[in-house]
Amino acid sequence: MSHSPSLYGGRLTIDLDAIASNWRFLNGQTGAKTECAAAIKADAYGTGQDKAAPALYEAGCRTFFAAVPTEAIALRQVLPDAVVYALDGLFPDTYTHYLDNRIRPVLGSLEELQEWAGICKAAGQSFDAAVHVDTGIHRLGLSPAEFGAAMTDKSLLGPFQPSLIMSHLACGSTPDHPMNRRQLELFRTVTDPFKRIPRSLANSAGVQMGPDYHFDMVRPGIALYGGQAIETTPNQMKPVAKVEARIMIIREVPEGDTIGYGATQTARRPLRNAVVAAGYADGLLRRASGSDDRPGGFGVIGGHKAPILGRISMDMITLDVTDVPDHLLKRGAFVEMLGPAVAATDLAAYAETIDYEYLTSLGRRFERVYGPLT
Incomplete structure (x- = not known):
């Protein structure tokens, strides 16, 4: 059964041409x-x-x-x-x-x-x-x-x-x-x-x-x-997947209040949050959560980095969008959580894992689209 794209909390875009291009590049190395x-x-x-x-x-x-x-x-x-x-x-x-x-x-x-x-x-x-x-x-x-x-x-x-x-x-x-x-x-x-x-x-x-x-x-x-096979050299592979999560709500968080389950992260200043409709049930691993003790991963909105605040929950992630321009923060807009602007290798480092785990876990509930990532 197909659904309207507007009913999905997130979108997973996969670039088949990039996969083919990566194979041709590797084939050329032998x-x-x-x-x-x-x-x-x-x-x-x-x-x-x-x-x-x-x-x-x-x-x-x-x-x-x-x-x-x-x-x-x-x-x-x-x-x-x-x-x-x-x-x-x-x-x-x-x-x-x-x-x-x-x-x-x-x-x-x-x-x-x-x-x-x-x-x-x-x-x-x-x-x-x-x-x-x-x-x-x-x-x-x-x-x-x-x-x-x-x-x-x-x-x-x-x-x-x-x-x-x-x-x-x-x-x-x-x-x-x-x-x-x-x-x-x-x-x-x-x-x-x-x-x-x-x-x-x-x-x-x-x-x-x-x-x-x-x-x-x-x-x-x-x-x-698109994953990084060798840790010590720049990744030459083209990214092949992009995950975007939909903004559900923008809210203000007073300084000193806590965010998310377990009250693990405290607002060190007045913050503006964006809550997006994706979580660990969608393959965005809980280990990339933020806390007062360690930074979490991040999303990207219109080229602006938005750090994860507090614990990643099953269906939701809270992002710090305090420094993101207002015109980008609209209900229903998408935030890139993995892709060209958020490399799987970088995200995996926050989750203390490898990009293999991210790629193989993504998007059971997302709209799946095949096409270019841009």
Whole structure:
């Protein structure tokens, strides 16, 4: 059921051209022998998989990584010709769904590899799947010893030949961290005997860390959606999302009064508040609240910064608009809470989190619009 735009408390605008442009930029960072895939999990990092995936495909991307099988199957419906991997691997007793939908599991344990290889042996053919080797993050992946033994055990593998060997960087956001080089060297050591099989190590940060990390395929995620993959360098990605919240009321707050739940922030001078119709239920995280002890995040109204006052509640945020010109403060007007003027990375710093959490949480109740952010 569609509603009039005037009935929504907020608006989420997503720029598909910017997502495609970010992919083309990252694709240009790799050599001709390296494929640039796309991580499209969590509903394309909150931007809408059904819209973002075709935009990436049209830009030239041909391989996509979802997380859970349901995401991968939904992706198959909109991209009938793409290569689709499920990063979370092979769930027990579900292999027919992978085969029927041409989904490639990323096999993350010896048990998963044994099950998939058994399916291939029973059919007398190799069904495409990746094998994940753990190089130090200690999440999914065969240990290097398990990987080496399994890859040389013909009785285990039967006809199965992996379509991809991959691992995942633990500290890519800080390129100088010694863990990156350790993982790279271990990945090379354990996979070099099998380099006839395509290999992949780099996420968004790894793409920007240079050709040593690129191998045959890179798998950017957050950078496609405008996020900052490397903490120590300026973000070169285009913003792809803008969140605007509607002003409900403007009110005066006397000096010494408190604002919001818990009375955590006191007016240090006479203030003018704007209360907007968005809150943590819309993905604007409560941890970015303001208080007497620490500043909160902010919104932007017509180029003017409006700090968050007091706690972010489920459906409302209070902003300090004392220094915002009167003509911008109209009931029903929109305040930018995230976007070109309020970078997700900056907002995430106030919430003591990362921009991934903001992007994947946004806008369940907002009007969703696809188009340019300006």
